[in-house]
Amino acid sequence: MPGDTSSASDDRFGSRDDVVQRGPVQLRGDRARDTTTRDQRLLDRRGPSDWVHTDPWRVLRIQSEFIEGFDALAEVPRAVAVFGSARTPVDHPDYEIGRRLGAALVEAGYAVVTGGGPGAMEAANRGACEAGGFSIGLGIELPFEQRLNEWVDLGLNFRYFFARKTMFVKYSQAFVCLPGGFGTMDELFEALTLVQTGKITRFPIVLFGSGYWSGLIEWIRATMVREGKIFEPDLDLLSVTDSVEEAVQIIREAHRGDEEGILYGEETSW
Structure with a gap:
């Protein structure tokens, strides 16, 4: 039909359902089919070495990410980062907990920061x-x-x-980890390392769901502490709870006495 170009568009560019996000850029159809990422291409040293000579130019792209992030987040109020599995279904109890947690944090005067994806992240964003x-x-x-x-x-x-x-560490006053996978573990141990080494201070790390996290806590106590890889007081860097109210209270207590409205990122050295 005249004016109907949907079929031609689909044939030429692939399905309109094929959409990917490359940093700030959105791609559709055939352009969306490259499954490699910028991280992967930066870190992968296999294959032809001619691309190595472009690394100095990649510094500019990396710099732009920091500039865009600092610029966009500079005026955000005090915030709490909530992590958790992207695979959490909407009808799962963890989703409802995330939703309640997001709302409770807002009521306590915090913004909510997540990885922006589905599952537990969506739940916290939704609650907020x-x-x-x-x-x-x-x-x-x-x-x-x-x-x-x-x-x-x-x-x-x-x-x-x-x-x-x-950006997560600079603009968050605390981390709350709902049940999650490798990504959640990565953020958890990143924060633990920064707090343990004094890079950030007064930074509560809350694990939500004792049934999910108890095995990890026990392994840390029975293996890491027992073999002297960490000290017993390092366990105090973590709080475990099954209560939304207690999670929020732990965060508020840790920041009691802070000047109202001050950004946590301004209290650290960057």
């Missing part, structure tokens, strides 16, 4: 949004596409994990 608070999502380019969820008020997409991690 529904409670009338500030809902932030920091996405990452992945080989399997993951878009920012619809409950994000301010969203940023990053190419590099290390730039994204800096």
Whole structure:
């Protein structure tokens, strides 16, 4: 039919359902089929070496991610980062907990920051949004596409994990980890290392769901502490709870006495 170009468009560019996010850029159809990421191409040293000579130019792209992140997040209020599995179904109890947690954090005066994806992240963003608070999502380019969820008020997409991690730590006053996988573990131990080494201070790390996290805590106590890889007081860097109210209280107690409205990132050295 005249004016109907949908078929031609589909034949030429592939399905309109094929959509990927490459940093701030969105691609559709055939252009969306490259499953490699910027991190992968930066770190992978196999194959022809001619691309090595372009690394200095990649510094400019990395720099731009930091500039864009600092610029977009500079005015955010005090915030708490909530991590958890992207695979948590909407009808799972963990999703409802994430939603309640997001709302409770807003009511306590915090913005909510997540990885911006589905599952537990969406739940926390949704709870914050529904409670009338500030809902932030920091996405990452992945080989399997993951878009920012619809409950994000301010969203940023990053190419590099290390730039994204800096934003989480700089603009969050605490981490709450809902049950999750490798990504959640990565953020958890990143925060633990920074607190243990004194890079950040007064930074509560809350593990939500004693049934999920108890095995990890026991292994840390029975193996790491027993063999002298960490000290017993290092366990105090972690709090475990099954209560939304207690999670929020732990965070508020840790920051009691802070000047109202001060950004946690301004209290650290960068």
